[in-house]
Amino acid sequence: MKIAVDLRCLLPRNYSGVGWYTINLLKSLFKLDQKNQYILFFNQFKNLRKDLPTFDFPNVKQIVSHIPNKFLTLSGRFLDFPKIDHLIPDRIDVFFIPLFKISPVSNNCKKVITCHDLSFEYFPKFFPFRDRIFNKLGPKFETRKSDHIIAVSHSTFEDLLRLYNVSPDKVSVIHEGVEDRFRPIDDHEYLEKVQKKYSLPHKFILFLGNLDLRKNFLGLLEAYEKLRKGLDVRLVLAGQPSWGYEEKNPKSKIQNPKLKDDIQLIGYVDERDKPALYNLASIFCFPSFYEGFGLPPLEAMACGTPVVTSNNSSLPEIVEDAGLMINPYDTDEFGQTMETLIRDESLRNKLKEKGLSQAEKFRWDETARKTLEVFEKVANH
Numbered sequence: 187m188k189i190a191v192d193l194r195c196l197l198p199r200n201y202s203g204v205g206w207y208t209i210n211l212l213k214s215l216f217k218l219d220q221k222n223q224y225i226l227f228f229n230q231f232k233n234l235r236k237d238l239p240t241f242d243f244p245n246v247k248q249i250v251s252h253i254p255n256k257f258l259t260l261s262g263r264f265l266d267f268p269k270i271d272h273l274i275p276d277r278i279d280v281f282f283i284p285l286f287k288i289s290p291v292s293n294n295c296k297k298v299i300t301c302h303d304l305s306f307e308y309f310p311k312f313f314p315f316r317d318r319i320f321n322k323l324g325p326k327f328e329t330r331k332s333d334h335i336i337a338v339s340h341s342t343f344e345d346l347l348r349l350y351n352v353s354p355d356k357v358s359v360i361h362e363g364v365e366d367r368f369r370p371i372d373d374h375e376y377l378e379k380v381q382k383k384y385s386l387p388h389k390f391i392l393f394l395g396n397l398d399l400r401k402n403f404l405g406l407l408e409a410y411e412k413l414r415k416g417l418d419v420r421l422v423l424a425g426q427p428s429w430g431y432e433e434k435n436p437k438s439k440i441q442n443p444k445l446k447d448d449i450q451l452i453g454y455v456d457e458r459d460k461p462a463l464y465n466l467a468s469i470f471c472f473p474s475f476y477e478g479f480g481l482p483p484l485e486a487m488a489c490g491t492p493v494v495t496s497n498n499s500s501l502p503e504i505v506e507d508a509g510l511m512i513n514p515y516d517t518d519e520f521g522q523t524m525e526t527l528i529r530d531e532s533l534r535n536k537l538k539e540k541g542l543s544q545a546e547k548f549r550w551d552e553t554a555r556k557t558l559e560v561f562e563k564v565a566n567h
Contacts, residue, residue, distance in 0.1 A: 187222045187565050190271060190278045194255065195285040196239060197230050202396060203481055204302055207338070207362055208284040209239060214363070214554035216243040222561075225249055225274055229258065249274050262288040263323050271295040279565045283332075286325045296564045299328055300336040303478025303499075304345045305400060312400040312475075326350050334564045336360050336557065338479040339500035358560050361504075362479050363550030368488040370542075371465045380462035384452045387420040391524060392467035392491070394455065394482050395474075398428030402473045402496075402514050407449070409473070409520035414448055419528055421449045424463060464489035469527050469534070472496070473514040480504045484548055487541030492534045494523055508544035509537060 191212065195204050216224065222245065228238055229251040238248065251273050261267055269292040271278040281291050283299045291297045306313055306321040313321065329335060329350050335357045337343040343359045346352040371377060380386075391410065395401050403423060410421045455463060464470060470486035472495040480501045483493045493509035495501045502511060510527060512520045527533060 187279045187561070188225065188276050189222055189561055190225045190227050190249075190274055190276075190281045192270065192281065192283040192287055192289055193226050193228050193238075194230075194287055197228065197237060203479075204285045206481070207300070207302070210363065210365060210550050211284070211553055211557060212241060214550040215557060216241055216246055218551065218554050219558055220245060223247075223276075225276060225278070227251070227270065227274060229253055229255060229273075231255070259288050259320070259324075262290045263327065266290045269295075280561050282561070283328075286328055288324050288328060290331070296333045296567075297331065298334045298336065298560060298564055299332045300338065301325075301329070301342055301346060301478075302338050303342055303476065304349055305476045305478065307345070307349050308476055309400055312398065332356075333567070334358065334560055336560060338362050339503055341500035341503055342478045358556070360553055360556045360560070361548055362481060362484075363548050363553045364481075364484050364488045364545055365550065368461050368464065368485045368545075370490040371462060377462055377466055380459050381466055383459070384422075384424075384455070384463070385450070386422060386452075386463075386466055387450075389418065389468050390420045390422045390450075390466075391528075392422050392424065392463065392470050392486075393472065394424040394460070394463065394470070394486075395472065396428045397423065397425045400475050401425075402475050405473050405514055405517055405520065406471055409517040409524065410449070412517065412521035413525040413528075417525060417528055419468060422467070423449070423451050424453070424455045426454045460485070461489055464491045467491050469494060469524065471524060472501075473512065473520060474499075474501070475514055477501055483509060484545055488545035490538045490542055492527055492537040493541060494520075494527060504548075506544055508540035 195208055224246045226248045231252055231254045270289050271281055271291045278295045280296045280298060283289050310318050329352055335346065337346060337357050337359050338361060340359050343357055346357055347354060393403060393406055397403050464486045470491045470493050472483050474496055476499045478500055483495045483505055486493050487508055493505060494512060495505055495509055496514040497511035510523050512523050
């Protein structure tokens with residue numbers, strides 16, 4: 187079987203959740219499957235070959251196309267052309283698209299897509315105008331044109347059925363995994379090195395993720411402002427500003443003379459440092475309004491860091507009783523929950539043990555095994 191993988195989601199090479207899902211899935215998939223042949227399809231008008239990830243497996247090769255992606259998107263949506271499997275010399279049995287891309291395929295090629303979330307249907311205001319246009323044109327259209335859909339959570343599965351009227355037989359729920367590098371770290375010299383690198387305080391609450399409005403980091407700032415008066419604990423925000431950040435101007439709140447000494451914006455964190463960052467944090471807070479899966483809380487639990495997260499979308503499914511759930515719209519409740527967890531060492535220890543056990547349920551090798559089963563089932567149908 188020849189399986190093509192659309193890796194346009196990996197350019198430019200500054201990965202967020204979907205990018206890391208794709209990289210980790212493929213690494214595990216290629217280790218598992220030495221029988222089938224994989225063709226990695228990249229398309230970028232500019233020559234960005236130096237930015238492409240490499241996979242050193244004998245049954246994996248790359249194909250690079252240089253058609254403008256805007257042309258591929260618009261032509262694919264309105265003309266159903268070009269068929270992207272025809273851009274590859276080999277005859278493809280299954281084309282796998284890890285992120286919604288308008289990608290027409292020929293009749294003799296099956297198409298499998300991954301749906302990470304439908305947040306744009308619930309919260310269009312959190313997306314720039316260009317993305318809102320694509321979200322009207324693309325995702326629902328692609329679910330209809332696909333032979334099978336992988337949903338990364340039961341929450342996303344239910345959204346597909348409810349919002350897009352997709353048949354349940356057409357969808358498989360396959361959870362993401364957590365990498366082995368996310369674990370408790372006993373190397374105090376290494377932890378101290380990372381602490382100095384980012385000038386981290388001794389005791390802090392951590393938020394890690396893109397600073398976009400859907401992640402509700404503004405609610406976190408408000409909740410922290412309420413709890414900080416009675417506690418000696420700082421707040422560290424790790425992530426890159428996203429769309430809407432400047433409009434809301436959170437820096438004005440952070441630079442408030444009453445808060446500026448207690449809140450740190452450390453920006454983008456080197457992937458190699460993330461496990462240490464989780465280990466150094468007293469607690470991890472992730473008050474998102476909506477998540478299709480919610481990888482950061484899972485990574486935090488795998489590192490033994492107590493988690494406070496929202497009681498919506500996929501987050502209760504991923505965290506279960508291994509973390510504390512809050513209403514992301516209620517900053518009073520949110521602040522009180524963080525304060526309780528900071529003050530109660532026995533509760534933190536209890537959640538640490540529960541979190542470590544919960545994280546063991548999510549492994550990339552299992553994600554790869556189930557994904558390969560989908561490819562085989564679709565190809566033979």
